[in-house]
Amino acid sequence: MLTLAHVSDIHIDDSPRSVERTRAVMRHLENLPGPLDAVIVTGDIADHGSTEEYEVARELLASRHPTVLCPGNHDSRAAFRKVLLGQDGDGPVNQVLRLDGLTVALCDSSVPGRPEGLLEEETLVWLDSVLAESSQTPVIVGMHHPAVALGIPYVDGIGLREPERLEAVLRRHPQAVAVLAGHAHTPASTWFAGRPLLVAPGVINTALIPAEARERYPVDLDLPPQIALHVFAEGRLTTHIRPIV
Numbered sequence: 084m085l086t087l088a089h090v091s092d093i094h095i096d097d098s099p100r101s102v103e104r105t106r107a108v109m110r111h112l113e114n115l116p117g118p119l120d121a122v123i124v125t126g127d128i129a130d131h132g133s134t135e136e137y138e139v140a141r142e143l144l145a146s147r148h149p150t151v152l153c154p155g156n157h158d159s160r161a162a163f164r165k166v167l168l169g170q171d172g173d174g175p176v177n178q179v180l181r182l183d184g185l186t187v188a189l190c191d192s193s194v195p196g197r198p199e200g201l202l203e204e205e206t207l208v209w210l211d212s213v214l215a216e217s218s219q220t221p222v223i224v225g226m227h228h229p230a231v232a233l234g235i236p237y238v239d240g241i242g243l244r245e246p247e248r249l250e251a252v253l254r255r256h257p258q259a260v261a262v263l264a265g266h267a268h269t270p271a272s273t274w275f276a277g278r279p280l281l282v283a284p285g286v287i288n289t290a291l292i293p294a295e296a297r298e299r300y301p302v303d304l305d306l307p308p309q310i311a312l313h314v315f316a317e318g319r320l321t322t323h324i325r326p327i328v
């Protein structure tokens with residue numbers, strides 16, 4: 084059995100709010116009494132993509148657990164890469180984490196300067212090759228942008244473009260067991276390409292669906308930060324949502 088913490092949308096800026104909420108989440112994960120096999124962070128790490136924000140995020144996200152991260156639409160590839168990964172370059176930031184019995188492949192769905200998502204050809208080729216290399220091992224595929232509409236109009240308007248290209252890759256590889264995403268700031272479960280699509284809650288705030296609020300950008304600032312804990316056992320992923328209070 085493997086347990087994966089899924090953290091998303093910490094949106095570090097110069098306000099205490101983002102730092103305190105992220106610190107509470109990471110303290111919780113660091114102090115868990117049982118085994119945690121990895122921490123997955125699905126983007127929107129820095130609110131404005133600045134070097135200073137990434138330097139704060141790097142300290143906050145430092146963990147005793149293996150950690151894998153991908154950018155979101157608020158991130159800047161070059162600064163993300165430089166500060167969080169110690170690398171140069173501004174191409175897509177695609178990351179793989181190989182655990183004993185499970186591979187996590189995080190794709191860069193960000194489009195520089197744009198809020199919507201897209202998997203570039205380079206990223207789709209990379210994902211296809213990671214899946215081919217892991218043909219005997221289950222793979223969880225993650226990215227920032229959900230590949231389907233979730234019922235929140237302003238989020239759905241900036242979702243993943245051309246999801247059929249991702250679907251074609253996943254359909255070629257039955258060992259791709261689930262898709263993870265962030266971006267929506269709400270814990271949500273749906274399906275895509277015949278797999279579960281699991282959306283992590285946002286650490287910074289919680290988005291509401293139209294039945295819950297009348298505003299155009301309905302966001303609850305009072306709910307506590309939340310995370311998802313994915314348990315992988317016997318080929319099946321089960322998700323537990325936890326508020327961090």
Ligand SMILES: [Fe+2]
Pocket residue numbers: 092094127155157266267268285
């Ligand atoms: Fe976000």
